[in-house]
Amino acid sequence: xxxxxxxxxxxxxxxxLPRYKQDLMDLAARNxxxxxxxxxxxxxxxxxxxxxxxxxxxxxxxxxxxGGPGSRVAVMLSYNGSAWLxxxxxxxxxxxxxxxxxxxxxxxxxxxxxxxxxxxxxxEDIQFYRGDGRTxxxxxxxxxxxxxxxxxxxxxxxxxYEADFRRTGKKFVFEGPGVDPFIVFxxxxxxxxxxxxxxxxxxxxxxxxxAPKRIFVHRxxxxxxxxxxxxxxxxxxxxxxxxxKTQVSPVGSELAVSRxxxxxxxxxxxxARVLLGGEIDGNLVYPTVIRDATDxxxxxxxxVFGPVVFASPFDSAAEVIARARNHRYGLxxxxxxxxxxxxxxxxxxxxxxxHPVPEFTFGKFGTVALNAPRLETWKGSFVTKPVxxxxxxxxxxxxxxxxFRLKQGPKLxxxxxxxxxD
Numbered sequence: 001x002x003x004x005x006x007x008x009x010x011x012x013x014x015x016x017l018p019r020y021k022q023d024l025m026d027l028a029a030r031n032x033x034x035x036x037x038x039x040x041x042x043x044x045x046x047x048x049x050x051x052x053x054x055x056x057x058x059x060x061x062x063x064x065x066x067g068g069p070g071s072r073v074a075v076m077l078s079y080n081g082s083a084w085l086x087x088x089x090x091x092x093x094x095x096x097x098x099x100x101x102x103x104x105x106x107x108x109x110x111x112x113x114x115x116x117x118x119x120x121x122x123x124e125d126i127q128f129y130r131g132d133g134r135t136x137x138x139x140x141x142x143x144x145x146x147x148x149x150x151x152x153x154x155x156x157x158x159x160x161y162e163a164d165f166r167r168t169g170k171k172f173v174f175e176g177p178g179v180d181p182f183i184v185f186x187x188x189x190x191x192x193x194x195x196x197x198x199x200x201x202x203x204x205x206x207x208x209x210x211a212p213k214r215i216f217v218h219r220x221x222x223x224x225x226x227x228x229x230x231x232x233x234x235x236x237x238x239x240x241x242x243x244x245k246t247q248v249s250p251v252g253s254e255l256a257v258s259r260x261x262x263x264x265x266x267x268x269x270x271x272a273r274v275l276l277g278g279e280i281d282g283n284l285v286y287p288t289v290i291r292d293a294t295d296x297x298x299x300x301x302x303x304v305f306g307p308v309v310f311a312s313p314f315d316s317a318a319e320v321i322a323r324a325r326n327h328r329y330g331l332x333x334x335x336x337x338x339x340x341x342x343x344x345x346x347x348x349x350x351x352x353x354x355h356p357v358p359e360f361t362f363g364k365f366g367t368v369a370l371n372a373p374r375l376e377t378w379k380g381s382f383v384t385k386p387v388x389x390x391x392x393x394x395x396x397x398x399x400x401x402x403x404f405r406l407k408q409g410p411k412l413x414x415x416x417x418x419x420x421x422d
Contacts (some may be wrong), residue, residue, distance in 0.1 A: 001080060001096070001178055003061035007053055010090045013122050014050035015041060017083065028082040029241035033283065038204050039082055051382040053094055056414070063098040063418040067147025070100040073194060073417045074140035076151040077134060082110055087382045088413060089126060092150070093236040095418035100146065102129040102136050106252065130390040137161060141168055143365055148173065148417050155392040162397060175209075176393050177303040178331030180365075181324035182212035183344060185317075185337025186220040190228070192371065194335040197309075198232055200334075200374040205248050206307040207256070209330050209393075210367075210374065212291075214300050214310040216320050222313040226291055229309070230276050233287045236307075248307050250283035256305040257283050263299040264288070265309070270297055277308070279406050295323055304331070319345050325363035330390035333365040334374065345370040350390050352418075354409035357379040359375065365391040366410040386410035 021043045028034040053060075069154050073092050077085050085103070085215035087254045092099050103111035108130070115128045133153075140149045141164050151158050155176045166174045182200075184193045189350045201212050241249035246298045251257050257280065264278055269288050277288030285306045291298050293310040300310055314320040317340045324333060325348065329397055350364035366389035369377040386393040388410045396407040396416060 003057060003094075004095055006096070007057075008127050009121050010050055010053050010094060012080060013086065013090065013118075014047050014280040016117050016121070017050075017086070020113065023113055024082045024110070024317070026242075027113060029249075030084065031106050031109055033241050033414060034082065034204060034207075034250045034252065035246045035252040036244055037246065038198070041179075041203075043083045045085050049087045049380065049383050050090055052380055053090065055307060056094065056383065057143050060094055060414055060418075061417070062421050063095045064281060064421050065098075065147070066417050066419060067097075067145065071145050071147045072143070073148045073150065074100040074102075074129075074136070074143075074146050075150040076102045076136055076152065077107075078104055079123040079251065082107070085358045088150075088152075090415050091382050091412065093122070093126060095414050097147075097417055098124075099126045100129055101126065102133070103130070104132075112319065115378050122402040130310055133157075137164075139313065141165075141170065142396065150417075151175070159392075165397045166399070170292050171416070173401075173411070173413065174395050175388060176331075177329055178209045178211075178389065178393055179301070179303050179327055179329045180210060180332045181211040181216055181320075181348075182225070183216045183324065183328075183333070183335045183337075183341070184218060184221070184225060184315075185335075185341045185344075185401070186218045187338040188221075188336035188341065189371065190221065190225060192373075194225070194228055194232060196334065196336075197229070202233075202236060202248060205251055205285070206301060207252060207305050209303070210378070213304050213310065214324070214327075215309055216323065217311060218320075219313040219315050222311075226289070229311075230289055233276055233289055233309075238284070238286060239337045248287055251285050251306045252283070253305065254283065257285060259302065260285055260304065260306045260308060261303065263297070263304060264308070266298045267293060270294060272310075284292050295326065301327075317344055320344065323350060325410050328391045329393045330362065330365045331393035332369070332374075332389065334369045334372075336371055340368060351409050353386055354388060354396060354407045354411040356405050357408050358392055359406070359407050360395070362391045366394065367388060382413060384412075386412050 028039040239246040288308040349368040
């Protein structure tokens with residue numbers, strides 16, 4: 001099958017997705033508790049990204065599957081999504097791989113729906129796995145025709161598999177958490193920064209790896225910023241995910257809710273102040289703003305997968321750069337302001353594409369946005385824009401010429417699951 005043949009099938013997928021938009025919205029609301037408003041937007045973005053593959057011939061048409069003709073790549077996807085998962089699968093398929101995809105257990109109905117409209121388009125080239133995550137990993141490691149494994153998830157769950165990938169020589173690609181810094185200097189456009197924070201933080205009720213987690217605001221504008229932030233957060237509509245007007249719906253994971261409860265308790269115990277919210281009713285976490293967070297608090301150390309803002313003041317560029325870099329995760333950073341912000345963005349940025357590193361690299365970020373909304377800097381993700389980070393936010397294990405190595409930084413799954421044609 002040629003590049004054009006595969007492109008035709010991906011375009012057919014883009015054409016068919018609108019017909020299933022309402023079904024995707026309904027299942028995401030019922031099984032994942034995602035607001036229908038968010039899923040509707042996600043479907044539209046996914047269709048746009050699938051159509052972007054029409055512009056990839058110049059760098060994908062001369063590539064072939066990592067494991068050779070007929071080989072497969074296994075991908076395990078996280079629960080926080082419904083439609084964007086299609087872009088991930090398509091990016092692996094576009095370079096000639098067959099794909100074995102596993103959705104999170106709470107997304108089994110979504111997987112069944114996806115399989116129903118994939119089968120007429122892709123036949124047996126894209127298949128879906130219904131076992132649990134541990135069995136999926138074991139089967140993928142054993143299967144001789146699977147050349148690589150991709151996991152979206154939590155770093156602690158996959159780090160123990162390093163020895164298995166060393167032993168088998170299979171490639172492993174991990175996309176993981178972010179505890180992303182959001183830095184606002186005193187000369188920033190506050191409306192731009194606040195508007196981006198509201199969108200990036202509260203979409204999907206805060207359940208995205210690239211949502212801002214550590215909000216650093218210069219002390220000179222700290223009070224003004226927080227006052228306006230609270231005013232805007234108060235206006236968010238909280239409700240059932242099925243309601244088209246809902247902006248914040250219940251959190252999809254009981255584990256995430258439990259962690260948020262612990263994070264809020266820890267923050268208050270360590271003298272942070274709750275400016276707004278703080279209430280949890282079942283899985284519904286009300287929009288919350290915490291001020292005076294410090295770096296040792298769990299809400300600044302761990303991924304907060306919910307609609308909770310942890311804000312902290314800073315006094316100088318040197319201080320905030322050091323604090324932003326002093327972390328085990330390095331997915332994305334956002335910086336707002338003038339010359340000092342520009343210098344901070346340079347200090348935080350990693351390389352443009354993933355590269356070999358001697359060990360896990362901390363203090364760099366795969367994507368750094370300077371005075372730009374997240375939606376703008378995330379355009380073309382997984383298709384033309386490399387995605388990924390440093391530290392435990394993402395990495396690649398691979399064996400090249402008999403030598404095992406680690407790579408970090410943003411990547412394209414299409415490139416990482418293929419090799420140049422002879």
